[in-house]
Amino acid sequence: xxxxxxxxxxxxxxxxxxxxxxxxxxxxxxxxxGNAPYLFIAPFYxxxxxxxxxxxxxxxxxxxxxxxxxxxxxxVGARNYADxxxxxxFRTALGNSAVYVLVSVLIVVPxxxxxxxxxxxxxxxxxxxxxxxxxxxxxxxxxxxxxxxGLLLDRSYGVVNTVLRALFGIGSVDWLxxxxxxxxxxxxxxxxxxxxxxxxxxxxALQAVPRELYEAAALDGAGALRRFTTVTLPAIQPVSAFVxxxxxxxxxxxxxxxxxxxxxxxxxxxxxxxxxxxxxAFERQQLGYAxxxxxxxxxxxxxxxxxLNRVLAIGRAQ
Amino acid sequence: xxxxxxxxxxQLLRWGLVGAAxxxxxxxxxxxxxxxxxxxxxxxxxxxxxxxxxxxxxFFTDSVPVVQSGSRFRYELDVTKIGSAxxxxxxxxQAVAGTGTPDVAGFEIGNFxxxxxxxxxxxxLVDLSDVRDRxxxxxxxxxxxxxxxxxxxxxxxxxxxxxxxxxxEDLFREDGLSLETPETWAExxxxxEAVSSRxxxxxxxxxxxSDLGQVLQGFQIxxxxxxxxxxxxxxxxxxxxxxxxxxxxFLVDGIQRGVFTTVTDMYGGSIQAALKSGELAAVSMxxxxxxxxxxxxxxxxxxxxxIRPLPRMTEGGSRTSVGGGxxxxxxxxxxxxxxxxxxxxxxxxxxxxxxxxxxxxxxLPTLRSVxxxxxxxxxxxxxxxxxxxxxxxxxxxxxxxxxxxxxDMSILQTVLSGALLDAYRGRRTPAEALSTAADAFRGQxxxxx
Numbered sequence: 001x002x003x004x005x006x007x008x009x010x011x012x013x014x015x016x017x018x019x020x021x022x023x024x025x026x027x028x029x030x031x032x033x034g035n036a037p038y039l040f041i042a043p044f045y046x047x048x049x050x051x052x053x054x055x056x057x058x059x060x061x062x063x064x065x066x067x068x069x070x071x072x073x074x075x076v077g078a079r080n081y082a083d084x085x086x087x088x089x090f091r092t093a094l095g096n097s098a099v100y101v102l103v104s105v106l107i108v109v110p111x112x113x114x115x116x117x118x119x120x121x122x123x124x125x126x127x128x129x130x131x132x133x134x135x136x137x138x139x140x141x142x143x144x145x146x147x148x149x150g151l152l153l154d155r156s157y158g159v160v161n162t163v164l165r166a167l168f169g170i171g172s173v174d175w176l177x178x179x180x181x182x183x184x185x186x187x188x189x190x191x192x193x194x195x196x197x198x199x200x201x202x203x204x205a206l207q208a209v210p211r212e213l214y215e216a217a218a219l220d221g222a223g224a225l226r227r228f229t230t231v232t233l234p235a236i237q238p239v240s241a242f243v244x245x246x247x248x249x250x251x252x253x254x255x256x257x258x259x260x261x262x263x264x265x266x267x268x269x270x271x272x273x274x275x276x277x278x279x280x281a282f283e284r285q286q287l288g289y290a291x292x293x294x295x296x297x298x299x300x301x302x303x304x305x306x307x308l309n310r311v312l313a314i315g316r317a318q
Numbered sequence: 319x320x321x322x323x324x325x326x327x328x329q330l331l332r333w334g335l336v337g338a339a340x341x342x343x344x345x346x347x348x349x350x351x352x353x354x355x356x357x358x359x360x361x362x363x364x365x366x367x368x369x370x371x372x373x374x375x376x377f378f379t380d381s382v383p384v385v386q387s388g389s390r391f392r393y394e395l396d397v398t399k400i401g402s403a404x405x406x407x408x409x410x411x412q413a414v415a416g417t418g419t420p421d422v423a424g425f426e427i428g429n430f431x432x433x434x435x436x437x438x439x440x441x442x443l444v445d446l447s448d449v450r451d452r453x454x455x456x457x458x459x460x461x462x463x464x465x466x467x468x469x470x471x472x473x474x475x476x477x478x479x480x481x482x483x484x485x486x487e488d489l490f491r492e493d494g495l496s497l498e499t500p501e502t503w504a505e506x507x508x509x510x511e512a513v514s515s516r517x518x519x520x521x522x523x524x525x526x527x528s529d530l531g532q533v534l535q536g537f538q539i540x541x542x543x544x545x546x547x548x549x550x551x552x553x554x555x556x557x558x559x560x561x562x563x564x565x566x567x568f569l570v571d572g573i574q575r576g577v578f579t580t581v582t583d584m585y586g587g588s589i590q591a592a593l594k595s596g597e598l599a600a601v602s603m604x605x606x607x608x609x610x611x612x613x614x615x616x617x618x619x620x621x622x623x624x625i626r627p628l629p630r631m632t633e634g635g636s637r638t639s640v641g642g643g644x645x646x647x648x649x650x651x652x653x654x655x656x657x658x659x660x661x662x663x664x665x666x667x668x669x670x671x672x673x674x675x676x677x678x679x680x681x682l683p684t685l686r687s688v689x690x691x692x693x694x695x696x697x698x699x700x701x702x703x704x705x706x707x708x709x710x711x712x713x714x715x716x717x718x719x720x721x722x723x724x725x726d727m728s729i730l731q732t733v734l735s736g737a738l739l740d741a742y743r744g745r746r747t748p749a750e751a752l753s754t755a756a757d758a759f760r761g762q763x764x765x766x767x
Contacts, residue, residue: 071441087762088762155526156581157588157592177526177582263530265735266735267737268733
């Protein structure tokens, strides 16, 4: 720096004497710290671009092409999207995914809250045992779950029907073969698998609610239900909102349970949108079409999530 | 002229990233297997073999010393076992990557249909038509069609999977059912119904579980026996035909009269329970079902089972059908393509190898002349009470129906399996079910995707 200042014969106006420390301060500030900050954050962004941005752009590009998985994709414009609008299969998949979302948000989340409330009760014995019991389904492999439920729900030789036959004489319920019951069976597995996991979030939130609030409500004469609605629910609202949004996103992209239990059947009665995409890409070699369905799913999930974020005021100060 | 404000560093970064990604996309998507290494013409060669079945691994490995005598190549095999659906996906992924494809791959027949879309077969597989032309009619033509496209053969079938009726001889004797095949299914259903209504015994099983391939195969077997097919030789849908309606009506009749049972898995727990309990005394399935369905599930019933030709449909047709199969192919544009094609041909298409394959795996020859082999005709099977099974196969092999594929097989599988279940449960008549499936199929294939 010294060399530069001395070789400029008639430069800009002279720098005031008291400006020198300020200039040094600016040079040390993060905003003028050279490349170091970018180097520090570069690993994340390089990976983010490689494994997130590029695939997303590739999917958008693919959705405008017809591609069987080999050779050069043929550009077809918006034809894949137009076909999706007419595809009864896609509409069925959207409807089924909507059912899974409703089950997840309206049944699984409230059940998780109730389980958490029970686990948070004072004087509960073997609390840790209950927590582990509820959490175990989440850490089990989906393959194991599918095998076990396949054996439990088999129409002819399943355990559930055997028990029903022994107790009530109604032992031929086609749990996985009837279009309606198959949805019920998958919804039940969703409930069984996710309640324990979500209840951990609720439990953490419940334990953070100040006891004084409950004591004050009790002094005001509030009963258990009143305390739950006026103290508990408002206090855990941020966590509830987070759980609702993440449950929505997970359910909208549901794949494991219907794929492993029913393969989307009978017919297409349990086909989810994620399965539709998989089927188009990896069973029918319609990769452009699958990409278009993926883009539609992304947009739906993104828009609804944003709406939920605003409605539930996630991340905003109360 | 005024110019806008200079872009900020952040904007430049954004534009740079988007531009780089956009520039990289076409290259990433269009990369194909174009390998430029020199072709191996003789000498040592290590071939990558991908298959979904342990039996093929053993057979290929054991065959190498036999087939390389008199060959220009000295083969080594590097074997990878992959699930049948994943195998196709991984082959395509490696082809797009431009590296890592196998030299030889065994494609399960249902998944081979995926390769028929676009130009995949032409770009990926060695044309084996000259092998077919050399062998002429001795190569069973019905087993050539499933692995052909536009008149060119791309894979050699590992099997001629003739459908027979497996039956419990002890139970048939006990129940007074004829051990000779009745002339028609109608006669069989009448006789069997009398027993099943009394004892609850069933004489056939139809898959109704989540494996759509099994559901489809349950219908495909009687359909082809009746002279029909899912697609014609040109790949056009042919399920709205009298043959298809008769085949479905036959299954529905058998189920509703209690002669046939429905199971969720033709290979696992539910069929095992039915077989073990003795509730299921007969099943009509391809030749390989002896090794994959019956023997593994009920080894303790050795000596009690027999096979025989199927009864004919009342309106005619043949005494057998087909189901399943695996086509072995060599991948083109690779240094080892020539050696791979030779290996596939030598392992599969010499009479001696076909005899060895039947003895090792139970897969039936695809050369017609081998069915007259005295050794095979005299070969008794211990599990089947010493019955010389080839006497039955040789009797029906000339009635083997053709099996046609379409790139849209997966779509049909989805729409038809749901309609079949509706028909089995009486929610739709056979004609309605087939018509519904055909409409859905046309709806889903309206474009050329």
